[in-house]
Amino acid sequence: MEPSFDSLESSLSFEDSLLHSSNIDNLYHTYLGSMDTFPAAYSGSENYSTGQLNLQCQSLHDRTARQRGAHLETFQNVSVSDWRGEECAAWASSVCRRRGLDQNAVDLCSFRTLSGSLVLQFSLQDFCSLVGDDVGRLFYKDLRAQVKRQGADYLEDQGEGNSSIFSADSNAAQDDDSWTYTKDDFQALDNYILEDTWDPQSDSLQDLDLQEQFVPIKYERGPKSWEFLVRLLADSRTNPSVIRWEDEVDATFRLTQPDSIARMWGARSGKPSLSYVNFARGLRYHYNTGALEAVSERQLVYRCGPKALQYLKQLKQEGL
DNA sequence: AACAAATTTCCTGGTT
DNA sequence: AAACCAGGAAATTTGT
Numbered sequence: 166m167e168p169s170f171d172s173l174e175s176s177l178s179f180e181d182s183l184l185h186s187s188n189i190d191n192l193y194h195t196y197l198g199s200m201d202t203f204p205a206a207y208s209g210s211e212n213y214s215t216g217q218l219n220l221q222c223q224s225l226h227d228r229t230a231r232q233r234g235a236h237l238e239t240f241q242n243v244s245v246s247d248w249r250g251e252e253c254a255a256w257a258s259s260v261c262r263r264r265g266l267d268q269n270a271v272d273l274c275s276f277r278t279l280s281g282s283l284v285l286q287f288s289l290q291d292f293c294s295l296v297g298d299d300v301g302r303l304f305y306k307d308l309r310a311q312v313k314r315q316g317a318d319y320l321e322d323q324g325e326g327n328s329s330i331f332s333a334d335s336n337a338a339q340d341d342d343s344w345t346y347t348k349d350d351f352q353a354l355d356n357y358i359l360e361d362t363w364d365p366q367s368d369s370l371q372d373l374d375l376q377e378q379f380v381p382i383k384y385e386r387g388p389k390s391w392e393f394l395v396r397l398l399a400d401s402r403t404n405p406s407v408i409r410w411e412d413e414v415d416a417t418f419r420l421t422q423p424d425s426i427a428r429m430w431g432a433r434s435g436k437p438s439l440s441y442v443n444f445a446r447g448l449r450y451h452y453n454t455g456a457l458e459a460v461s462e463r464q465l466v467y468r469c470g471p472k473a474l475q476y477l478k479q480l481k482q483e484g485l
Numbered sequence: 486a487a488c489a490a491a492t493t494t495c496c497t498g499g500t501t
Numbered sequence: 502a503a504a505c506c507a508g509g510a511a512a513t514t515t516g517t
Contacts, residue, residue: 389491423505431493434514439493442505447492449507464501464505 245312248281257296260307271296284308390447391456393430394418395473399480416469417460 240252240259248256254276261271275295287308293301388396397403398410398418407422420426423441431439448467451457458468469477 434492436493443493443495445506446494446508450491452507459506461500461506 243281245281245285245308248284250277250279252281253277253279253284256308256311257304260304271300285312387433389451389456390430390444391451391473392476393433394420394426394448394467395469395477395480397426399477411460411463411466416474417463417466418469419463420465420467423465 240248240256243252254273257271257273257276272295285308287295287305289301289305291301292305292308295301296304394408397408404410407425408418408420411417411419420441423445427439427441427444428437430444431437448457449459451470452459454472455470456472458470460466460468
């Protein structure tokens with residue numbers, strides 16, 4: 166049908182294992198276009214935080230620019246003890262994204278002045294005093310998970326099932342059927358889609374009582390799968406290109422690039438091989454939750470349920 | 486440690 | 502024939 170689909174798929178999936186990083190480039194440009202005009206949206210659902218200090222933090226711009234240019238998030242590959250301020254900030258940023266916290270609520274700038282060896286010595290109290298009690302807990306916990314993860318990945322690398330999934334050494338993978346993006350590639354893509362959503366303007370609108378509002382009562386994971394779709398719908402970088410309204414009045418939408426969407430979703434949780442088939446199964450479970458409704462007459466088309474509509478409304482009003 | 490929710494895998498059978 | 506869709510069953514993951 167659509168010519169762009171075919172060309173894109175082929176450029177994405179096959180035989181350029183040596184060029185995987187430029188594939189990401191290609192994907193960015195083709196799918197997402199320029200994002201300078203992108204209206205921001207919040208990264209959390211209920212548990213986002215509204216503004217806090219550091220709106221004037223310049224490095225937010227720096228970070229954003231860096232993410233656009235750099236396709237890898239180096240903190241994943243570098244041992245925590247070797248982190249520079251840059252990796253510290255990137256890690257902090259990633260924690261915010263995964264926990265659904267607004268990045269502006271955390272003083273990312275201050276992380277830039279830290280080092281990994283220093284952060285490793287942080288006590289729970291240190292984190293709490295740096296970013297607040299509740300967020301501090303998350304950071305403390307996440308850092309431990311990070312250290313543990315790295316210990317597993319780098320110390321005992323003897324190619325167990327898991328580490329081989331991300332063949333980071335690109336070229337050596339000759340038989341690799343499809344793509345050979347690394348975990349970081351996908352994460353960078355995920356960041357590009359989901360994370361870079363700060364918006365000083367809207368943030369300044371609603372900076373009220375941070376301590377109370379921002380501290381989520383229950384810590385949920387990041388956006389759920391259907392929330393992810395709604396976010397793509399609300400995102401001008403992805404809306405006509407990978408997902409689009411079929412009939413906005415009817416709240417039906419079509420996944421024009423199902424495989425790419427599934428890949429993006431999979432990347433966010435470290436499963437770059439997630440297929441659309443599996444992703445779609447997850448969506449179907451939400452037919453019963455009021456988030457989505459089936460439109461089985463038309464393939465690749467779903468309808469927003471009440472929850473999705475509400476989430477969309479929320480995104481629009483907050484992320485405007 | 487048990488439990489819950491969301492997600493991921495896998496699968497059989499039907500539809501477009 | 503290929504790609505979807507509907508769900509059941511079971512395993513994972515993660516937070517409570």
